[in-house]
Amino acid sequence: MLSGLGARPTTSGTEASEQLVALADSWRAIAQGERRGIAAAVMRAGLRVLSGPMWLGLQANLAVYRWGLLHRACADRPVVAVGNLTLGGTGKTTATTYLVRRLAAVGVAAGVILRGHGRRGGPACLLVSDGKCMTASAPEAGDEAVLLASLLPGHPVAVGVRREKVADLLLYEAPADAFVLDDAFQYFRLAREADIVLVDASHRIEDDRLFPAGTLREPHHHLARATQVWITHAELATEERVAELRAWLERTAPGLPIVVTEHRTGEMRALTGSGGPTPGSRVIALSGLGNPQSFECSLRRLGYEVEALVFPDHHRYEPRDWDRVRKAARDFGAQSVITTEKDAVKLPPAPGDLPPVHVLRCDLAIRDGAAAVDGLIETIRSCLDR
Numbered sequence: 264m265l266s267g268l269g270a271r272p273t274t275s276g277t278e279a280s281e282q283l284v285a286l287a288d289s290w291r292a293i294a295q296g297e298r299r300g301i302a303a304a305v306m307r308a309g310l311r312v313l314s315g316p317m318w319l320g321l322q323a324n325l326a327v328y329r330w331g332l333l334h335r336a337c338a339d340r341p342v343v344a345v346g347n348l349t350l351g352g353t354g355k356t357t358a359t360t361y362l363v364r365r366l367a368a369v370g371v372a373a374g375v376i377l378r379g380h381g382r383r384g385g386p387a388c389l390l391v392s393d394g395k396c397m398t399a400s401a402p403e404a405g406d407e408a409v410l411l412a413s414l415l416p417g418h419p420v421a422v423g424v425r426r427e428k429v430a431d432l433l434l435y436e437a438p439a440d441a442f443v444l445d446d447a448f449q450y451f452r453l454a455r456e457a458d459i460v461l462v463d464a465s466h467r468i469e470d471d472r473l474f475p476a477g478t479l480r481e482p483h484h485h486l487a488r489a490t491q492v493w494i495t496h497a498e499l500a501t502e503e504r505v506a507e508l509r510a511w512l513e514r515t516a517p518g519l520p521i522v523v524t525e526h527r528t529g530e531m532r533a534l535t536g537s538g539g540p541t542p543g544s545r546v547i548a549l550s551g552l553g554n555p556q557s558f559e560c561s562l563r564r565l566g567y568e569v570e571a572l573v574f575p576d577h578h579r580y581e582p583r584d585w586d587r588v589r590k591a592a593r594d595f596g597a598q599s600v601i602t603t604e605k606d607a608v609k610l611p612p613a614p615g616d617l618p619p620v621h622v623l624r625c626d627l628a629i630r631d632g633a634a635a636v637d638g639l640i641e642t643i644r645s646c647l648d649r
Contacts, residue, residue: 314473426453551578558603581611
């Protein structure tokens with residue numbers, strides 16, 4: 264795999280991006296015990312000590328709502344939150360897209376609310392799409408918000424740190440029947456009817472630790488706050504692994520409905536060039552994701568020979584980044600470059616001397632637990648009849 268430690272263009276933004284990849288890789292190697300030696304052991308111990316303040320902060324944040332010192336705002340519409348326990352990608356954008364489309368199928372027009380990771384300033388609350396046209400760019404709104412707006416025509420999308428204020432904005436600017444909050448399990452200010460927590464089947468969450476000693480945002484037993492848990496990326500794990508994870512979830516949060524999902528690849532569209540790569544051909548997997556391995560595995564499952572070119576999650580692509588793509592394609596002998604929908608909305612125009620660049624679409628599908636999802640959809644729909 265080509266990492267952020269490859270050739271270093273002179274632009275400071277790209278160098279910072281490479282350093283961030285290297286730092287993240289080093290942290291994971293230490294936290295997960297892959298790096299051996301006395302120095303690594305000391306650093307692991309230090310990371311575990313630092314997890315203490317993280318735990319105290321979480322407990323304090325939850326306590327003020329449990330004890331009634333602060334009250335959650337109500338959005339005057341049914342609200343569903345999609346989130347996770349861990350840092351990194353579990354498929355939240357894909358799950359949010361699926362949920363909004365399922366609600367639309369029963370006549371519920373949902374708006375999407377995000378924090379807006381990667382925004383470059385701007386107003387505290389920003390309308391990204393009114394459901395009819397895009398009203399903000401990726402630098403203004405963040406790549407995930409722009410992607411969701413493009414994937415969900417007819418549905419308003421807005422961003423802001425204070426999600427309850429964003430809900431007010433949507434009610435005024437682009438009314439919706441319900442709201443879906445993307446990445447909001449840890450957001451306590453806004454009340455909701457349901458919390459869906461995603462757990463990646465390819466990540467051993469049961470062995471994880473609280474950040475910074477691991478990737479956990481909050482302890483495992485906090486799953487008790489969830490309404491449902493969805494196991495994602497089941498296609499990347501064995502049946503035995505999915506069964507192990509299900510059993511662990513049943514022990515950790517007894518009675519919690521468990522849904523097993525998978526990501527299925529869809530159409531391949533051309534960003535530059537025409538046609539598409541043929542199975543067996545060599546391709547560069549260009550991505551800046553929380554879990555780039557899932558994208559790379561999807562390409563290998565389609566029959567391509569893959570060399571990965573990885574940028575940090577939420578990377579802001581620059582024209583000079585194409586130099587790395589060009590070098591990677593030349594060194595690997597790649598006939599095509601394939602990227603994700605999330606990355607495609609941020610890429611600058613590609614130069615003409617690159618191999619054709621294509622975008623792979625992925626959709627979420629329910630493998631097991633469809634009845635639980637149907638029940639949740641009906642719960643949200645019935646809220647509108649009250």
